[in-house]
Amino acid sequence: xxxxxxxxxxxxxxxxxxxxxxxxxxxxxxxxxxxxxxxxxxxxxxxxxxxxxxxxxxxxxxxxxxxxxxxxxxxxxxxxxxxxxxxxxxxxxxxxxxxxxxxxxxxxxxxxxxxxxxxxxxxxxxxxxxxxxxxxxxxxxxxxxxxxxxxxxxxxxxxxxxxxxxxxxxxxxxxxxxxxxxxxxxxxxxxxxxxxxxxxxxxxxxxxxxxxxxxxxxxxxxxxxxxxxxxxxxxxxxxxxxxxxxxxxxxxxxxxxxxxxxxxxxxxxxxxxxxxxxxxxxxxxxxxxxxxxxxxxxxxxxxxxxxxxxxxxxxxxxxxxxxxxxxxxxxxxxxxxxxxxxxxxxxxxxxxxxxxxxxxxxxxxxxxxxxxxxxxxxxxxxxxxxxxxxxxxxxxxxxxxxxxxxxxxxxxxxxxxxx
Numbered sequence: 001x002x003x004x005x006x007x008x009x010x011x012x013x014x015x016x017x018x019x020x021x022x023x024x025x026x027x028x029x030x031x032x033x034x035x036x037x038x039x040x041x042x043x044x045x046x047x048x049x050x051x052x053x054x055x056x057x058x059x060x061x062x063x064x065x066x067x068x069x070x071x072x073x074x075x076x077x078x079x080x081x082x083x084x085x086x087x088x089x090x091x092x093x094x095x096x097x098x099x100x101x102x103x104x105x106x107x108x109x110x111x112x113x114x115x116x117x118x119x120x121x122x123x124x125x126x127x128x129x130x131x132x133x134x135x136x137x138x139x140x141x142x143x144x145x146x147x148x149x150x151x152x153x154x155x156x157x158x159x160x161x162x163x164x165x166x167x168x169x170x171x172x173x174x175x176x177x178x179x180x181x182x183x184x185x186x187x188x189x190x191x192x193x194x195x196x197x198x199x200x201x202x203x204x205x206x207x208x209x210x211x212x213x214x215x216x217x218x219x220x221x222x223x224x225x226x227x228x229x230x231x232x233x234x235x236x237x238x239x240x241x242x243x244x245x246x247x248x249x250x251x252x253x254x255x256x257x258x259x260x261x262x263x264x265x266x267x268x269x270x271x272x273x274x275x276x277x278x279x280x281x282x283x284x285x286x287x288x289x290x291x292x293x294x295x296x297x298x299x300x301x302x303x304x305x306x307x308x309x310x311x312x313x314x315x316x317x318x319x320x321x322x323x324x325x326x327x328x329x330x331x332x333x334x335x336x337x338x339x340x341x342x343x344x345x346x347x348x349x350x351x352x353x354x355x356x357x358x359x360x361x362x363x364x365x366x367x368x369x370x371x372x373x374x375x376x377x378x379x380x381x382x383x384x385x386x387x388x389x390x391x392x393x394x395x396x397x398x399x400x401x402x403x404x405x406x407x408x409x410x411x412x413x414x415x416x417x418x419x
Contacts, residue, residue, distance in 0.1 A: 049141065050078050050133065054112035059084050060125060067174040068146065069137070069166040076141035077171060078108060078133040079178075083126035084116075095130035096210070096414065097179045099171060103190030104305065105298040107140055108133035110397055113289040118400055120187070123407050129414075130179060134171045136163055138248075139299045153247035159308035159321045160191060164198045172208050183210035185414050189397055190362065191309075193217040197371075198318070200346040211351035211417045213410045215396040216363040219343060219374075221309070222316040223366040249303045280361035280392030284399035293398070318343065343374040353384045353413045355406055357391030384413055 051062035055078065063079040082095070100121060102108055111133060116122040121131045135142045137158065138150070148155040175184055186209055188196045193214040199205045200212070308321045315322075320338040323329050329336055346352075352375070356368045365387075375383060386409060391399065396406060 050076070050107075050109050050112070050135075054109055055080055055122070058116045058122065060116075060122060065174075067170045069170040071162065071166050072146035072148065073137040073166065074142065074144040074146065075137060075167060075170065076108075076135040076139075077174065078135075080121055080125045080131040080133070082130075083122070083128065085126060094180070094182070095128055096185060097130045097132060097175050097182055098124055098185040098187060098414070099132045099134055099175060100124075101134045101168070101186070101188040101192035101195060102136070103192055104309070105301055107135045107142070107299055109296065110293065113292050113398060114286055114400065118286075118403055120397075120402070120407055123403055124411070127411050129185070132171070132175050134167075136167050138301050150248065156247035156302040157304065158302050159305045160195060160198075161308065161320050163191075163195050164202075164204070168195055168199055169204060172205055176208055184208055185210050185417075186212040187215070187410065188212070189215045190218050190393065194219060197343055197346070198341045200350060201341045201343050203345070206347050206350060209350065211353065211414060213353040213355070213413065215355050215406065216360055216393050217354050217356060217368060217371055218363055219318055219371045220316065220367040221313045221362070222370075223364040246303045249301050249306055278361065279394045280357070280359040282392040282394045282399070283359070283390045284395050284401050286398060286400050289398050343371065344377065346375065346378075348378050349382050350378075351382045351413070351417050352378065353386070353410060355386040355388065355396065355409070357393070357395060358387065358389040359392040362393045384409075 049064045051064050055062035060080055061082060063081070065077040065079055067075050067077055069075065100108070100111055102110055111121050112119050116126075121133055124131045137143075138156070143150050145155060150156075172184060176182070186196055186205075188194075193216065196205075196212055196214065197217070197219050200209075304321070311322050312318060318341045320333065320341070322338045323332060326336040329338055333339055354368075354372075356363050356365065358365060372385065386406070388395075388405060391405075396402060399405070
């Protein structure tokens with residue numbers, strides 16, 4: 001699931017799951033039909049890497065790699081070079097590379113929680129693609145730096161601006177160098193879509209991208225229908241830095257527990273069914289995959305990253321991080337207010353596939369409409385928009401029917417790009 005996974009998102013969902021005196025745990029699990037006391041269907045993920053835990057166990061080749069960003073963060077990267085079926089592994093055919101980017105508070109393993117027949121990376125590999133799974137800074141296997149340590153606040157002094165400026169370019173440059181300079185397909189979910197859109201709007205990566213598929217696209221967040229996250233973004237998230245002085249957002253830490261308890265006590269906030277409350281009513285999740293997800297997530301991120309996402313909610317504007325004080329903004333940007341990411345600058349001939357759900361509480365249909373308005377001048381033969389009425393935020397990553405509804409459509413879209 002990712003989130004996601006979610007952008008500002010899952011952040012609160014998952015943390016609450018762990019910490020609200022077991023009430024949320026019982027409620028959220030019950031909503032997926034798991035009997036009280038039932039054993040989990042999967043063991044916790046081992047600590048020896050995503051390839052060993054989630055790819056090679058299914059009979060696929062997988063390489064654990066790393067790439068270093070210009071600002072010194074050492075990122076984990078997994079490559080699945082081919083599928084299991086020999087007919088898709090013809091050495092005479094140059095496979096098209098695909099980079100897959102997760103959302104916030106999770107890492108690349110969230111793409112791999114369902115069976116090989118249902119998860120996107122292995123489906124792509126079986127369809128002849130050269131698959132690369134990215135993992136952003138601060139996640140479980142991407143906590144190294146050339147000079148900084150995660151115990152130092154300086155390590156966490158970044159937001160998604162840096163993911164746009166450093167993480168994505170580092171991954172793209174590395175994949176390009178390893179695949180003969182081929183143009184690269186891109187798939188992002190939630191925050192992974194925001195990273196790509198912001199990059200494209202500044203002219204970054206556009207000469208390296210063959211096409212981009214954006215699932216639950218996040219660019220504007222003013223119409224989120226989750227009361228919990230809306231309150232967090234508008235009134236509470238800044239407390240983590242102002243009051244607690246947190247640089248690393250640790251979902252299992254005491255300050256976050258206190259923060260979440262305060263949120264759940266607010267009028268109109270229901271913390272009993274958090275899956276629905278945060279992501280919207282997902283139609284098609286596998287309870288066994290959810291068990292595995294909850295055992296291993298959420299992961300940490302920088303508090304600054306979450307504050308930046310909250311700024312989008314409050315302002316309704318897609319801009320770089322706002323340091324609030326004019327002199328600080330001038331120091332960073334040379335102007336009193338942070339620069340805007342103008343999505344209308346995205347090249348009109350860049351092939352885009354966007355898929356969003358009618359039940360998504362995070363990537364709300366009204367906010368997606370705002371995004372699409374910025375893309376209204378896009379070449380009509382270069383943009384495909386898919387609307388799935390009963391899908392919510394997590395269905396795009398963990399939906400048991402996502403292969404038939406979304407992934408096959410992405411593969412067809414990729415295969416139509418000949419440039």
